[in-house]
Every structure is written in structure tokens, then in C-alpha cells.
Amino acid sequence: MRLRFNPKTAAAGVLLAAGLAAAAVTAAMLAGPGQAGAAAPAAPVPLAPSPDGIALAAPDASAVRVPSSPQAWGGIRSGQEATLSDRVVHYDIDATLDPDKHTVTGRQKLTWRNRSQVAVKSVYLHLYMNAFAGSGSTFFTEKLQREAAFRSGVDIKEGEWGHIALNRVAQDGAAVPWTFVHPDNGPASDHTVVRFDLPAAVAAGASTTLDIDFLTKLPRVMARTGYFGSFHLVGQWFPKIGVLELPGERGATAPRWNVHEFHLNSEFYADFGSYDVRITAPKAYTVGATGERQGAPVENKDMLTHRFVQGDVHDFAWTADKRTAKPLVETWTGPGSPQVTVTVLYPPEYAASAKPALKAAKDSLSYFSNTLGPYPYKTLTVVIPPHNAEEAGGMEYPTFFTAEGYAKVEPDTLAQYALDFVTIHEFGHGYFYGLLASNEFEEPMLDEGLNEYWDARMVRERGQKIFLTTPFLRKLGFAPSIEVFDGDRLASPRNDPADAVGQNAWNRLQDIGPVYTRTATMMRDLEAAIGKEATERAFKEYYRRWKFRHPSAADLRETLAEVTGQRALVERVFEQQVYASSRIDDRIASLSSREVLPAPGTRQVGGAWVEDKQADLDKRIEQTRERWKKAHPDARAGSGPYPYRTEVLLRRYGATVPQTLLVKFADGSSKTVHWDADEKWRTFSWTTPSKAVSAELDPQRRHYLDTSKLDDSRTLEADGSATRRWSMDFAAVVQALLSLIANV
Numbered sequence: 001m002r003l004r005f006n007p008k009t010a011a012a013g014v015l016l017a018a019g020l021a022a023a024a025v026t027a028a029m030l031a032g033p034g035q036a037g038a039a040a041p042a043a044p045v046p047l048a049p050s051p052d053g054i055a056l057a058a059p060d061a062s063a064v065r066v067p068s069s070p071q072a073w074g075g076i077r078s079g080q081e082a083t084l085s086d087r088v089v090h091y092d093i094d095a096t097l098d099p100d101k102h103t104v105t106g107r108q109k110l111t112w113r114n115r116s117q118v119a120v121k122s123v124y125l126h127l128y129m130n131a132f133a134g135s136g137s138t139f140f141t142e143k144l145q146r147e148a149a150f151r152s153g154v155d156i157k158e159g160e161w162g163h164i165a166l167n168r169v170a171q172d173g174a175a176v177p178w179t180f181v182h183p184d185n186g187p188a189s190d191h192t193v194v195r196f197d198l199p200a201a202v203a204a205g206a207s208t209t210l211d212i213d214f215l216t217k218l219p220r221v222m223a224r225t226g227y228f229g230s231f232h233l234v235g236q237w238f239p240k241i242g243v244l245e246l247p248g249e250r251g252a253t254a255p256r257w258n259v260h261e262f263h264l265n266s267e268f269y270a271d272f273g274s275y276d277v278r279i280t281a282p283k284a285y286t287v288g289a290t291g292e293r294q295g296a297p298v299e300n301k302d303m304l305t306h307r308f309v310q311g312d313v314h315d316f317a318w319t320a321d322k323r324t325a326k327p328l329v330e331t332w333t334g335p336g337s338p339q340v341t342v343t344v345l346y347p348p349e350y351a352a353s354a355k356p357a358l359k360a361a362k363d364s365l366s367y368f369s370n371t372l373g374p375y376p377y378k379t380l381t382v383v384i385p386p387h388n389a390e391e392a393g394g395m396e397y398p399t400f401f402t403a404e405g406y407a408k409v410e411p412d413t414l415a416q417y418a419l420d421f422v423t424i425h426e427f428g429h430g431y432f433y434g435l436l437a438s439n440e441f442e443e444p445m446l447d448e449g450l451n452e453y454w455d456a457r458m459v460r461e462r463g464q465k466i467f468l469t470t471p472f473l474r475k476l477g478f479a480p481s482i483e484v485f486d487g488d489r490l491a492s493p494r495n496d497p498a499d500a501v502g503q504n505a506w507n508r509l510q511d512i513g514p515v516y517t518r519t520a521t522m523m524r525d526l527e528a529a530i531g532k533e534a535t536e537r538a539f540k541e542y543y544r545r546w547k548f549r550h551p552s553a554a555d556l557r558e559t560l561a562e563v564t565g566q567r568a569l570v571e572r573v574f575e576q577q578v579y580a581s582s583r584i585d586d587r588i589a590s591l592s593s594r595e596v597l598p599a600p601g602t603r604q605v606g607g608a609w610v611e612d613k614q615a616d617l618d619k620r621i622e623q624t625r626e627r628w629k630k631a632h633p634d635a636r637a638g639s640g641p642y643p644y645r646t647e648v649l650l651r652r653y654g655a656t657v658p659q660t661l662l663v664k665f666a667d668g669s670s671k672t673v674h675w676d677a678d679e680k681w682r683t684f685s686w687t688t689p690s691k692a693v694s695a696e697l698d699p700q701r702r703h704y705l706d707t708s709k710l711d712d713s714r715t716l717e718a719d720g721s722a723t724r725r726w727s728m729d730f731a732a733v734v735q736a737l738l739s740l741i742a743n744v
């Protein structure tokens with residue numbers, strides 16, 4: 001998902017401009033929970049144990065420390081198996097859209113395989129759409145308590161709520177009773193997780209099929225899903241079974257159901273499987289969906305039934321609109337991938353966005369498949385939501401995602417950057433979420449964070465910059481730009497980071513933005529330390545090992561450590577930043593460089609004591625200097641007959657990171673030293689023929705997480721180059737630019 005960024009309505013001063021996720025921390029968030037008003041939710045109810053005794057994942061679960069076993073999720077997929085993934089589920093769904101009532105009537109056959117070695121008597125399902133049923137859901141409770149907005153903060157008005165109702169659940173014809181449960185201790189009024197107590201237990205290794213009739217009422221588009229006018233983005237719309245994790249998978253030591261409530265900022269987690277979905281909609285509607293279309297739509301009076309099938313994915317979303325313009329369709333080919341049909345569905349008002357989105361999608365296919373591994377599916381559908389349905393934009397589903405629409409997309413403007421970046425980002429989720437199917441509830445850094453990082457690498461490789469300007473300002477000659485990783489850095493909390501990037505999606509003081517920006521910055525710093533080539537090898541291996549499985553943070557850490565051979569460094573970064581939130585703040589506290597001159601005092605000469613008096617010394621020094629000048633007419637300032645003693649005092653106000661100090665001297669020479677010790681200060685000194693002109697910590701710019709780069713350099717002459725390099729550190733500058741843009 002893309003956190004909301006819209007240059008048309010961008011709030012001045014918010015660093016979102018960097019095209020980044022960036023939610024700056026709001027005062028409301030820091031102030032803590034607000035007052036729950038009339039819509040106060042019911043109190044939590046304790047969770048009754050399931051009849052088979054299988055536990056649920058803890059409500060505070062977050063980044064995993066223990067690597068998964070090699071056999072996790074069926075082991076590494078070699079590509080020689082009958083299916084790409086070790087399929088656990090099959091969904092067979094007939095869905096009928098009523099575009100006027102904004103409802104989807106569904107008949108679903110869900111086949112689920114019990115991978116565990118115990119009989120399963122209860123299964124748990126997500127009913128995500130119930131997050132939009134009313135103010136008492138976990139989603140809205142968190143929204144109210146935090147006084148937070150979801151992305152751009154569109155609110156649901158009267159008649160715009162959504163829900164999903166179970167009309168019938170049966171196992172082999174026998175009715176299945178169900179109960180709403182609250183695995184995260186949310187309010188009793190939350191109905192986003194349901195437990196089915198099965199008439200017949202599912203034996204170890206066996207499968208069962210459940211018949212589920214449901215009715216989904218879509219909300220007005222507000223958070224990733226819903227309708228606006230005739231436009232429908234149908235995501236998280238069907239009853240979806242939770243993941244039964246086994247020992248050795250993501251830190252589990254016994255079978256456990258991983259089914260969290262739908263939180264304000266959390267996304268999803270599901271088993272791989274196959275989908276066969278028949279979507280019936282009125283003829284005038286253009287339908288797009290996850291997967292491959294099977295033949296021409298089947299006509300029935302004024303309705304058409306469109307069939308889509310896809311294997312080896314873990315979700316299914318679709319869209320229907322009667323305003324869709326003629327779709328753009330092109331193909332893409334790349335090594336190891338099947339030919340991919342790329343389709344862009346867009347409304348007439350955003351025709352200008354269709355071609356740029358198509359290009360960005362195809363460029364992303366090339367970049368991600370080259371740097372990680374082949375894109376294994378035959379389709380990719382890009383949906384540009386219409387005007388007023390922006391909240392449907394910037395969301396990913398397997399082989400299907402939504403981008404953003406702009407009426408005008410001019411080169412080197414913020415709109416062009418935003419459209420490109422959102423398209424790249426949503427495509428990127430096809431890898432970091434789609435293929436590398438991490439748990440988005442518990443470890444959002446593995447999808448949002450790694451994706452943001454890999455997107456920024458792609459942007460960096462293309463030489464693309466974030467242009468903080470509009471077409472109008474550009475005509476006036478105002479077109480400042482920043483590098484993409486500078487943008488991520490600026491949008492990361494660095495001075496007072498409160499949440500480890502490995503924290504789960506909902507238990508966060510500083511909201512979800514840092515998952516994107518701080519993870520990207522941390523990974524960028526790790527790359528600076530281990531090298532670009534080693535990083536790319538490690539990520540290719542991460543893809544090879546974990547595609548079609550569910551890696552944890554520990555699995556990422558192990559892959560990075562093993563492939564790069566730099567375990568200590570990788571483990572340090574994970575301890576400091578993934579499992580904790582360490583401030584990095586190294587500074588040059590002082591720099592001095594003084595001539596070492598003869599000094600007054602007494603000394604013994606031939607048995608007698610002689611005193612060197614200051615006046616005599618001054619005279620001698622002057623004479624020596626004059627002689628030296630005559631002998632060295634072209635000497636630069638800062639050199640002379642006497643040596644210089646240079647001292648640099650380094651201070652460390654945060655966690656220990658390996659540092660490099662570079663000191664430059666007037667004669668063009670330099671000294672480089674490393675400071676890796678776990679200590680709060682250190683003085684380095686040299687006696688050299690020439691005076692120091694500057695000292696710089698981290699000259700290779702390895703530490704973007706450092707609170708401030710301005711205090712990383714000192715000069716003794718009027719040479720501001722080191723400082724100028726980091727002038728973008730002044731967030732105020734960026735904010736000023738932004739407020740200007742927002743007001744034009």
C-alpha cells in the first residue's frame with residue numbers, strides 16, 4: 001500500500017513530498033489516545049480456547065528472531081514441482097455485483113488443507129470488510145482513539161458503511177456454527193475474525209471443503225477498497241481463511257493460527273493457493289481482476305459473467321466500472337518469465353496517466369525480474385481509479401494493483417514522479433508481499449519497508465530525482481530536486497525514533513510511515529556497508545529461497561548474513577534497528593590545528609641552565625619563517641617551517657556504528673582513521689608538516705540514519721563544501737518548498 005501522497009492536495013509542510021510514505025508524526029499521535037466519544041466500542045471479551053487446543057498468534061507479535069526451518073512451507077521451491085507454490089487453499093467463487101447497491105453476492109467453495117500433524121476442529125477466517133461496518137470495529141476504534149486519518153482521511157458518511165454477512169456456512173451439507181473472536185483483544189464489536197467450529201474435524205494432512213454464501217456491501221472508497229459512483233474496487237471482499245503456521249515457521253513452536261484483527265494500519269497475510277472466480281456484472285461494466293481471463297464473458301440477459309483463474313497467489317481482487325476508457329494493453333517479456341500481458345484500466349479524465357503508468361509498470365517488470373528473479377505470472381493489471389476515488393489508489397493485490405490518476409503528467413514535475421513511484425511501488429509489492437509473502441500484520445518492514453528500499457534503488461538506478469515542482473513553477477524556473485534516498489532519510493524519524501522497524505503494524509507511536517522510510521534508509525545504509533554487489537546477490541538469494549513462502553525478519557537476516565559473509569555487521573544492524581530503534585548520532589565536537597612552535601622555558605646547555613624567553617623566541621621564529629618563505633616562494637597558506645598538531649574530538653550520542661574520519665590538510669594530503677569502538681568519545685591527533693583544513697565523519701555517507709549530517713564536518717577555512725553537501729538536512733527548506741507548491 002502507498003501511504004497517501006497527492007500533490008494536488010498535499011498538506012504543506014508534510015514531508016510526504018519526497019514521494020515517500022512518510023507520515024510525519026502528528027501532534028495528536030504523540031499526545032496519546034484521544035477521548036472515545038459516543039461511539040465507544042464494547043469492552044474486549046476473553047478469547048475462548050478452540051476445541052482442538054490450537055493457540056493463536058500473540059496480539060503483540062512482531063519481528064521474528066528465530067530463523068524458520070528449511071522445511072518451512074514445504075521447503076524451497078525449485079521450480080520442478082507440479083505447482084509453483086505448495087498450495088494450501090482453493091477458492092471457487094461465484095460473485096455477482098449489483099453496482100447500484102454496491103453489493104457483491106457470493107457463493108464460495110473454500111477447500112483447505114490441514115498441513116499439520118494434528119486434527120483441526122476449528123478454523124479461523126478473516127472477514128476484513130467488517131472493519132467498515134461501524135465505529136466499533138478495531139479499525140475505527142484505533143482511528144478514533146488516535147484521532148488518526150487513514151491516508152488522506154476520507155470519512156464514511158451516512159449510508160456509506162460496508163460489511164460482509166455470512167448467510168450460510170456448511171461442511172458437507174452440515175451447518176457450521178461460527179463465533180466472532182478477538183485475537184488481538186479488540187472490542188467485542190469487531191467482527192473481522194470469525195471461528196468456524198467444524199462438524200467434522202480435518203485429519204492431519206487431509207482437506208475439507210466449506211460452502212459459504214455471503215453478501216458483501218462495499219463502503220464508499222476510504223481504505224483500499226469500495227466504490228465511488230460506478231467505480232468499484234473489490235478487495236478483501238470474501239471470507240478468507242487464516243494461516244495455520246507450523247513449528248519451524250516464522251518462530252512458531254507449535255501449530256498456531258495467525259489471524260489478527262483488521263487494524264487501522266495493518267494489511268494482510270494468507271496461504272498460497274488457487275482461485276477460480278466468476279464475476280457477474282452488467283454488460284456496460286469493464287471488469288479486471290487478479291489472474292488470467294478464461295475465454296469470452298458469458299452473456300445472460302443484460303449481465304456478463306467473466307471468469308478469472310490464477311494459481312499460486314494468496315489473494316484475489318477485482319474492479320468493475322462503466323466509465324472505463326478503452327484499456328491499454330501491451331506485452332512484456334523477460335528472461336525466465338512467461339510473456340506478460342500488461343493491461344491498464346483507466347477513466348477518461350485520467351487518460352494522460354495511462355501511458356506513463358504502463359511504462360512504469362513495464363520498467364518495473366524489467367528491474368524487479370532482473371534484480372530479484374523472474375515474474376512468474378502471465379498477467380498484470382493496473383487500475384487507475386477515477387477522480388474522487390483516490391483512496392482506492394496505491395494498493396496491491398497479486399497480479400493486480402491500483403496506481404494514481406493525474407489529469408496532466410508533465411516531465412520532471414512532482415506529479416510525474418508520484419505517478420511513477422506509486423506504480424513502481426505497487427508493482428514492487430508483487431515481489432515484496434506477492435511472491436515473498438511475508439506477514440504484513442506482524443512484520444510490515446518485510447513488505448512495505450523492503451519494497452520502498454527496492455523501489456528507491458530502481459529510481460536511483462534510473463537517475464530519476466524527486467522534482468519538487470509543478471508545471472507552473474517549472475515555467476518560472478523553479479524546479480528544485482532531491483535524490484530519492486535523501487527523501488527517505490528526511491522523512492524518517494532520526495532524532496527520536498520510537499518504534500523498531502520490526503515492530504508490528506499497529507503497535508506504533510510514530511505511525512506506519514517509518515516502516516517505509518526508516519527501513520529503506522536502514523537498508524540503504526546496510527548496502528553502503530556491505531556493498532552493492534553483495535546486496536544484490538543476497539536479495540537474489542532471498543528471492544530464490546523464499547519465493548512462494550512466508551519469510552520472517554530472521555529469514556531475511558540469515559540470508560543477508562550467509563550470502564555476504566558479514567554476519568557480525570548484519571546482526572548488529574538488525575539488533576540496533578530491526579529489533580530496536582537506535583538513534584545514530586556521531587559528531588565532530590571540535591577540530592583544531594596549531595603550529596608547534598618553540599615554547600618558553602629552561603633547558604640545560606653544557607652544564608648550564610639557559611632560559612628561552614618569549615621575546616627571543618618570537619624573534620627567532622620570525623627569522624626562521626622569513627628564511628623559509630624565501631626558500632619556498634610558492635608555498636600555500638597553512639605550511640611553514642614548523643609542524644602542525646591537529647586534534648579532532650569525536651562524540652557519540654547514539655548507538656555505536658563503524659565510522660570513518662577523513663582529515664584533509666593544506667598541502668593536499670589527508671588522513672583516514674576508523675572509529676568502531678563502543679565508546680562515547682575519542683580524540684585523534686596528528687603532527688604533520690601542514691595545517692588541517694577540514695575534518696569529515698562518514699565521508700562515504702554510509703550513515704543516512706544519523707540524526708544530522710551537518711555536525712559531521714568541520715572546516716578551518718572558509719570552505720563550506722562539506723556543509724553544502726548536506727544542506728538538504730534542513731527539513732525547513734523542503735517544507736518551505738512544499739508549502740509553496742501546495743499553494744500554487
Ligand SMILES: [Zn+2]
Nearest residue numbers: 001002425448
Ligand atoms: Zn506499499
